[in-house]
Amino acid sequence: MQTYFRELSxxxxxxxxxxxxxxxxxxxxxxxxxxxxxxxxxxxxxVRQQDLDxxxxxxxxxxxxxxxxxxNHESDMTQVKTLLNLMRDQxxxxxxxxxxxxxxxINNTETLQENQLPDPNLVLNDVINTTKNLDLVGIWASxxxxxxxxxxxxQFNWHTNHNFNFDWSIYHHDDKAIKQNYAGxxxxxxxxxxxxxxxxxxxxxxxxxxxxxxxxxxxVFLAPSAMQELISMLNWGGFGLKNHRTLQTPLLKMINxxxxxxxxxxxxxxxxxxxxxxxxxxxxxxxxxxxxxxKGEYNHCMVSPRSGKEYDQAVNCxxxxxxxxxxxxxxxxxxxxxxxxxxxxxxxxLWYCNFSDRNACxxxxxxxxxxxxxxxxxxxxxxxxxRFDESIYNILxxxxxxxxxxxxxxxxxxSYHQRSQSSSRLPGALVNDFRFTL
Amino acid sequence: MxxxxxxxxxxxxxxxxxxxxxxxxxxxxxxLSVRQGIVQPxxxxxxxxxxxxxxxxxxxxxxxxxxxxxxxxxHIIDNALRWLESSKTFGLFSAKDIPLPARxxxxxxxxxxxxxxxxxxxxxxxxxxxxxCLKINDSIVDWQAQxxxxxxxxxxxxxxxxxISQTFHYIYPGYEAVANKGAQTQQRSGGGWGAAKQxxxxxxxxxxxxxxxxxxxxxxxxxxxAPQCPTDVLSLLLKPSQMxxxxxxxxGHPLELDRILGDERNYAGTSFVxxxxxxxxxxxxxxxxxxxxxxxxxxxxxxxxxxxxxxxEKEFLIQDGILLKPLGSATSQVRxxxxxxxxxxxxxxxxxxxxRMANLNLEPGDKSFSDLIAGxxxxxxxxxxxxxxxxxxxxxxxxxxxxxxxxxDGELAGVVKNPxxxxxxxxxxxxxxxxxxxxxxxxxxxxxxxxxxxxQVIQVxxxxxACVFSNVEIFGGE
Numbered sequence: 001m002q003t004y005f006r007e008l009s010x011x012x013x014x015x016x017x018x019x020x021x022x023x024x025x026x027x028x029x030x031x032x033x034x035x036x037x038x039x040x041x042x043x044x045x046x047v048r049q050q051d052l053d054x055x056x057x058x059x060x061x062x063x064x065x066x067x068x069x070x071x072n073h074e075s076d077m078t079q080v081k082t083l084l085n086l087m088r089d090q091x092x093x094x095x096x097x098x099x100x101x102x103x104x105x106i107n108n109t110e111t112l113q114e115n116q117l118p119d120p121n122l123v124l125n126d127v128i129n130t131t132k133n134l135d136l137v138g139i140w141a142s143x144x145x146x147x148x149x150x151x152x153x154x155q156f157n158w159h160t161n162h163n164f165n166f167d168w169s170i171y172h173h174d175d176k177a178i179k180q181n182y183a184g185x186x187x188x189x190x191x192x193x194x195x196x197x198x199x200x201x202x203x204x205x206x207x208x209x210x211x212x213x214x215x216x217x218x219x220v221f222l223a224p225s226a227m228q229e230l231i232s233m234l235n236w237g238g239f240g241l242k243n244h245r246t247l248q249t250p251l252l253k254m255i256n257x258x259x260x261x262x263x264x265x266x267x268x269x270x271x272x273x274x275x276x277x278x279x280x281x282x283x284x285x286x287x288x289x290x291x292x293x294x295k296g297e298y299n300h301c302m303v304s305p306r307s308g309k310e311y312d313q314a315v316n317c318x319x320x321x322x323x324x325x326x327x328x329x330x331x332x333x334x335x336x337x338x339x340x341x342x343x344x345x346x347x348x349x350l351w352y353c354n355f356s357d358r359n360a361c362x363x364x365x366x367x368x369x370x371x372x373x374x375x376x377x378x379x380x381x382x383x384x385x386x387r388f389d390e391s392i393y394n395i396l397x398x399x400x401x402x403x404x405x406x407x408x409x410x411x412x413x414x415s416y417h418q419r420s421q422s423s424s425r426l427p428g429a430l431v432n433d434f435r436f437t438l
Numbered sequence: 439m440x441x442x443x444x445x446x447x448x449x450x451x452x453x454x455x456x457x458x459x460x461x462x463x464x465x466x467x468x469x470l471s472v473r474q475g476i477v478q479p480x481x482x483x484x485x486x487x488x489x490x491x492x493x494x495x496x497x498x499x500x501x502x503x504x505x506x507x508x509x510x511x512x513h514i515i516d517n518a519l520r521w522l523e524s525s526k527t528f529g530l531f532s533a534k535d536i537p538l539p540a541r542x543x544x545x546x547x548x549x550x551x552x553x554x555x556x557x558x559x560x561x562x563x564x565x566x567x568x569x570x571c572l573k574i575n576d577s578i579v580d581w582q583a584q585x586x587x588x589x590x591x592x593x594x595x596x597x598x599x600x601x602i603s604q605t606f607h608y609i610y611p612g613y614e615a616v617a618n619k620g621a622q623t624q625q626r627s628g629g630g631w632g633a634a635k636q637x638x639x640x641x642x643x644x645x646x647x648x649x650x651x652x653x654x655x656x657x658x659x660x661x662x663x664a665p666q667c668p669t670d671v672l673s674l675l676l677k678p679s680q681m682x683x684x685x686x687x688x689x690g691h692p693l694e695l696d697r698i699l700g701d702e703r704n705y706a707g708t709s710f711v712x713x714x715x716x717x718x719x720x721x722x723x724x725x726x727x728x729x730x731x732x733x734x735x736x737x738x739x740x741x742x743x744x745x746x747x748x749x750x751e752k753e754f755l756i757q758d759g760i761l762l763k764p765l766g767s768a769t770s771q772v773r774x775x776x777x778x779x780x781x782x783x784x785x786x787x788x789x790x791x792x793x794r795m796a797n798l799n800l801e802p803g804d805k806s807f808s809d810l811i812a813g814x815x816x817x818x819x820x821x822x823x824x825x826x827x828x829x830x831x832x833x834x835x836x837x838x839x840x841x842x843x844x845x846x847d848g849e850l851a852g853v854v855k856n857p858x859x860x861x862x863x864x865x866x867x868x869x870x871x872x873x874x875x876x877x878x879x880x881x882x883x884x885x886x887x888x889x890x891x892x893x894q895v896i897q898v899x900x901x902x903x904a905c906v907f908s909n910v911e912i913f914g915g916e
Contacts, residue, residue, distance in 0.1 A: 033892045034521075037701050040530040045500035046517035047788045047892075048510075049487065055479070065482040068504035075507065079484070086482055093558045095477055121524050128528055138704040139891035167891075169704040175831055177703070246580035247618040248625070256621045351707075354827040356838055357856055357915035359622055364836045366829040368707075385829045387836060387860070391916075415892035417788075438834050438860055438911075 138168025219344030240320025274324025330403030497526030539747025667914030673817030695766025707830030722867030738883035803873025856915030874903030
């Protein structure tokens with residue numbers, strides 16, 4: 001892929017006329033996808049796709065285009081020439097754009113990773129045999145992914161990884177299930193065995209009659225997977241410079257009213273520990289880390305090239321959306337979670353969150369999967385699903401008792417159009433007076 | 439694009455299996471946007487790829503590529519054959535039972551005013567004019583307008599010489615204004631923002647594009663000074679822009695047969711609806727009539743064939759409040775041993791088909807809009823969705839809208855902000871008290887319905903009149 005993209009970019013740059021500048025962004029993947037239901041194959045297949053984004057800049061005018069590559073120079077260059085001509089036709093009708101912002105320094109980078117992926121057909125045999133007699137439903141996704149950048153100024157960046165993401169649930173009955181995930185770069189059958197053994201143990205709790213609680217406020221422990229749902233809501237416009245300057249961030253009170261969170265709350269975009277490329281789509285290099293919230297106070301924003309130009313800030317990302325979020329840990333050891341929770345709800349997963357009052361950073365959503373009612377530090381019964389509606393300023397503020405010392409590294413299993421490269425490192429959270437409404 | 443050459447090339451390589459189908463999808467799109475009076479870089483997109491499905495014995499598998507050369511086709515044949523072997527051994531159901539398409543045909547979206555009939559400069563000028571109409575006050579802190587189009591050509595050919603070609607034209611207009619005062623920010627959208635239609639530029643008028651630009655900004659300003667929506671159990675009047683979401687989340691998703699069969703339990707979720715409920719379950723009041731209607735002109739998911747080649751026809755899913763049929767495609771119908779509709783759809787060439795909503799509509803009743811208002815003693819009108827959340831069985835929901843108006847003693851009263859409501863699907867529709875007539879009927883839809891593993895986002899249409907519900911738990915913000 002790398003050689004092809006390099007050669008194609010060189011051929012394209014030979015097409016440049018006058019003072020044209022071209023930026024190219026490549027995204028390619030070879031993916032196996034196997035969908036499972038009732039521990040059998042529902043749909044199995046393979047996808048090879050190669051996307052190329054082209055930015056054409058002439059003076060203070062810019063236009064963009066996207067196409068999909070075949071991997072054949074002749075047919076791809078025919079497509080490219082057609083699109084470039086359309087872009088040139090278009091650009092002459094555009095007014096000047098004051099916010100064009102591209103890197104003019106040459107910063108070449110290359111991130112390569114050894115491909116240690118297993119044969120997915122063999123892994124599926126392994127999975128189906130290991131989970132015999134279980135009602136497993138989920139998705140296996142694996143293969144190589146590559147991201148590349150090249151510009152006509154001479155910069156070239158390349159980033160590859162080869163990973164798998166096995167995301168599944170094991171159902172006991174109705175909606176009572178345990179959700180699990182195993183993502184990585186090298187398959188370990190023993191690790192899968194451990195996961196499935198834990199699931200079998202948990203199913204014995206789920207077979208107890210479920211209880212329904214009344215709406216009200218409860219002490220809860222939010223596992224890292226549940227925290228991911230909440231933190232991803234903050235990531236929906238919470239950290240972008242444009243959202244801050246146009247007062248649309250759900251963290252508006254932290255900006256306008258000096259609202260703070262608990263001093264244990266520090267949130268970073270930790271690119272160095274993530275799996276995303278270290279370069280942006282405009283050729284800027286990302287910093288290793290961006291401090292978004294520090295000790296409960298708002299700190300820095302995510303800054304895209306356009307916002308950077310509009311608001312005179314240094315660029316630190318492609319789009320104003322964190323892709324490698326890390327929340328600092330606290331003092332709660334994972335072995336003491338149930339003991340410290342005492343009586344309340346262990347929330348393994350949240351689901352379908354949304355803002356019910358964006359200005360107050362109030363979020364609603366549902367419990368899902370193996371959420372348990374706990375009494376005196378012992379899981380008693382599964383909980384029927386409940387709706388919560390609570391402000392993040394309470395969850396990560398006054399009502400936050402502690403965060404776990406340990407983090408979970410969660411690799412996003414998302415695959416809208418292409419497999420996600422986002423990840424997060426999150427602790428669990430012990431929270432008082434968490435409000436359930438329905 | 440020489441589709442016939444691709445098809446001929448593939449046929450020369452086609453493997454000897456019980457059945458193959460090749461679906462080629464070509465997308466062309468153009469996106470125009472002006473924010474705060476600055477033309478954003480326009481975006482063109484031209485993509486194309488092929489999706490191959492093989493059936494042999496009990497197994498089936500797929501492979502897809504953007505490489506439409508001989509080498510590309512060889513590569514996907516090899517990979518589909520690789521997964522076919524695993525599918526034969528571990529398949530959830532026998533592929534021998536999968537129905538195959540029965541007839542060839544074609545479809546083309548009606549377009550009265552083509553995209554190309556207006557120049558780029560004219561389109562950008564119009565978006566600039568809208569920007570001026572949106573920036574009416576210093577409290578408007580952000581504003582933007584967009585006009586996008588997309589053309590999708592799909593071709594389905596099979597080993598049985600079925601040939602289906604369909605061409606879809608879509609238009610995505612809209613604008614939004616954001617108003618702020620202190621720690622209070624409110625956003626109001628108009629002109630079809632967040633929705634889309636099939637057709638050409640003639641569709642803009644149905645979204646009041648661009649005429650509603652100034653009133654959109656005025657309503658954003660009104661919202662920042664408005665009181666919070668009251669907290670109470672009240673009557674609720676939903677305009678079609680919110681009925682779209684209500685139908686989508688609490689009727690559409692629960693009726694997807696693949697959810698009922700458990701395929702989505704790890705991601706999008708399951709359903710409170712079970713197979714034994716069809717034919718007798720009282721889903722809503724007798725005013726509730728829900729149709730799967732692939733023939734409504736200009737609605738987003740109008741088509742003659744689904745992506746597996748099944749002919750599409752209008753069907754009642756709920757009639758007089760009684761649940762009749764699921765949103766189940768030919769394959770799901772065989773698995774569940776029950777009748778369904780033609781709704782096997784894929785978002786693009788790189789994803790396989792599954793059960794999706796298409797056009798899912800609520801049929802009009804007999805009340806004028808003024809009748810609906812007059813029938814409410816104490817209630818709230820809500821318009822345009824801004825928050826949506828529902829449990830994985832599609833039962834307990836909570837939705838919020840951009841704009842609310844109180845209704846007192848049969849008359850519209852003041853504006854309220856952050857109008858939210860919550861309920862339970864299984865009982866909410868039984869409190870459907872009044873259904874607007876054809877004059878209140880509007881065609882909406884969303885380009886962003888997410889589902890499936892691997893994930894797919896697809897366009898669905900929802901048309902509805904305004905509707906009134908009683909005894910709804912309504913509340914506002916802080």
